[in-house]
Amino acid sequence: MAKILIIDDDDMICATLSRLIRHKGHEATSVLSLAEGGVEATAHPYDVVFLDVRLPDGNGLDLLPRIAAIPSSPEVIIMTGFGDSNGAELAIKSGAWDYIEKESSVKEITLSLERALQYRQEKLAGARSRQRETLQRSGIVGTSPALGASLDAVAEAAGSEVNVFIVGETGTGKELFARAIHDNSRRARGNFIVVDCTALPETLVESLLFGHEKGAFTGADKSRDGLVRQAHCGTLFLDEVGELPAVLQKSFLRVLQERRFRPLGGDKEIASDFRLVVATNRDLDAMVAQGAFREDLLFRLRSYIIELPPLRQRSEDIPALARHYADRFCARYSLGEKRFSPEFLQTLTAYPWPGNVREFVSTMEQALAAAHQESTLFPKHLPTGIRVQVSRAAFAHESPTVRYKAGVPGGALPRLQEYREAIYRNAENQYLHDLLERAEQNIPTACQLSGLSQSRLYALLKKHDIVR
Numbered sequence: 001m002a003k004i005l006i007i008d009d010d011d012m013i014c015a016t017l018s019r020l021i022r023h024k025g026h027e028a029t030s031v032l033s034l035a036e037g038g039v040e041a042t043a044h045p046y047d048v049v050f051l052d053v054r055l056p057d058g059n060g061l062d063l064l065p066r067i068a069a070i071p072s073s074p075e076v077i078i079m080t081g082f083g084d085s086n087g088a089e090l091a092i093k094s095g096a097w098d099y100i101e102k103e104s105s106v107k108e109i110t111l112s113l114e115r116a117l118q119y120r121q122e123k124l125a126g127a128r129s130r131q132r133e134t135l136q137r138s139g140i141v142g143t144s145p146a147l148g149a150s151l152d153a154v155a156e157a158a159g160s161e162v163n164v165f166i167v168g169e170t171g172t173g174k175e176l177f178a179r180a181i182h183d184n185s186r187r188a189r190g191n192f193i194v195v196d197c198t199a200l201p202e203t204l205v206e207s208l209l210f211g212h213e214k215g216a217f218t219g220a221d222k223s224r225d226g227l228v229r230q231a232h233c234g235t236l237f238l239d240e241v242g243e244l245p246a247v248l249q250k251s252f253l254r255v256l257q258e259r260r261f262r263p264l265g266g267d268k269e270i271a272s273d274f275r276l277v278v279a280t281n282r283d284l285d286a287m288v289a290q291g292a293f294r295e296d297l298l299f300r301l302r303s304y305i306i307e308l309p310p311l312r313q314r315s316e317d318i319p320a321l322a323r324h325y326a327d328r329f330c331a332r333y334s335l336g337e338k339r340f341s342p343e344f345l346q347t348l349t350a351y352p353w354p355g356n357v358r359e360f361v362s363t364m365e366q367a368l369a370a371a372h373q374e375s376t377l378f379p380k381h382l383p384t385g386i387r388v389q390v391s392r393a394a395f396a397h398e399s400p401t402v403r404y405k406a407g408v409p410g411g412a413l414p415r416l417q418e419y420r421e422a423i424y425r426n427a428e429n430q431y432l433h434d435l436l437e438r439a440e441q442n443i444p445t446a447c448q449l450s451g452l453s454q455s456r457l458y459a460l461l462k463k464h465d466i467v468r
Helices: 011-023 034-043 060-068 085-093 106-130 145-158 174-183 205-210 246-258 284-289 295-301 311-332 342-350 356-371 384-397 416-438 443-450 454-463
Strands: 003-007 027-031 048-052 075-080 098-101 164-167 192-196 235-239 275-280 304-307
Touching (some): 003 011, 034 060, 048 060, 048 106, 060 085, 098 106, 164 174, 174 275, 246 295, 284 295, 311 342, 342 356, 342 384
Parallel strands (some): 003 048
C-alpha cells in the first residue's frame, strides 16, 4: 500500500482523488494550501504527491525543490486547471513525474499514478542495490540536494555502458564527474584517457587520436598508439567536445559506431573497446543550427545526460568545500590547521562564484597564502574583488531605513515604526540562520530549541526566503 498526498485548494478535487486512491488500495491524505503541503510532505514519508499549480498562498511549482530534498523523495504529479506548455516544461525540468490537467479522465489519472508507483518501486530497488557499494566520489565534495541528484546520475551511468554527455558551466567539475563514472564502473581497472578538445592541434589531431605507423609523416620515426587505442578496456573522456575540429567529426562518428579506426599510415583497422564520456559548456544545438557541429554526431553523444549545478545553486556545500581545500592546501604547504570565522564563511556563501568550483579552489589557495601562519581565516584574507562585490550586493539590498545608524548625525531619519520594524526583521532573520546552524538544519531540533511549531517555523523561513 502506497501513501499519497494531495495538495489542492479544491475540496471536490481532493475528495474525488482520495476516493480514487483508496479504491486502488492506497492511503490518501489531502491538504488545502502550499504551507500545509510543505509541512505535511516533510513530516511523513509519501510515495506520490498530487500538487496543484495555483494555490491560495503561492505557486505549487515553488514547492518542487523542497519535495525533491525530502529523504523519501516522493514522485510528484503536477495538476493544473489551465493548460500551460511553459509550466509543463518547468515542472518536468524540476523533476516532476507528470503534468496533467484536472479535466483528465479517471483512466488517465489512474494510469499516471500507477506508472509513478511502478517507477518508484523499481527506482528504490535499484537504490538499495547501489547502497551495497559506496560510490567513489573522486574528489567531489558536498551533500546538497542539487549535487546529490548529479551523484545519483553518476551511479546510474556507472552501471551501464551507455555514452554519457555531461553539461555544465565552466568550472563545475565535469572532469571529476567523468572520472567518478569511470571509477565506479566495471572499467575502473582500465585507463581513464582525457582528451582536451580545445588543445588539439588541427595538423596533428588524427595522429594524436588514432596513432600512426612509422614513416607515416616526416618525424614519425616509430609507431605510436593514439589516445583512442590507449582507452581500450577503459574510458575515453572528450572534454569540451564542442571544440572538436569539423574535419574530424565525421571520422569520429564512424569510430563511435564501429569502435574501429585506422592509424595514419596503417593498412588495417584496429579495434578499441572504450567507454565514451564527453563534456561541454557550449550549446551544441545552436552549433548544429549554425552548421558548426554534426547533428548525427550529437545524437550519438547525447545518450545519457548529466547536468551539473553551478556552485551558486548549491551554496550549502561551501563550508564543506572550504574545509576540504583548506586541509589540502595546509598539508601541501606545511601550514597548521586553519579555523574559519563566521564572517569568512558568510562572505564565501554570499559570493555568486561565476567561475564555480574552479574559482573557489583558487580563492581558497589565495586566502591561505594571505593568512600564512595565522590560525583563523577572516574576510580580510579573501581577494579584494570578492569582498567588494559582496559588500556592494549587501548594501544594494539594504533599505534606507536599515542603513540609518542611531546616534550618527546626517542622513535621512526614518519614521520610528519603520525603523523598529526593520530592526525586528533583521534580528528575526539572523535568529533563524543561527537557529538552523545550531540545529544542524534539522527542523524538529530547531522547533525544540525555538519553541516554534513546524508550520510556524516553515512560514518564517518562507517569509525570510531562507533555504535549508
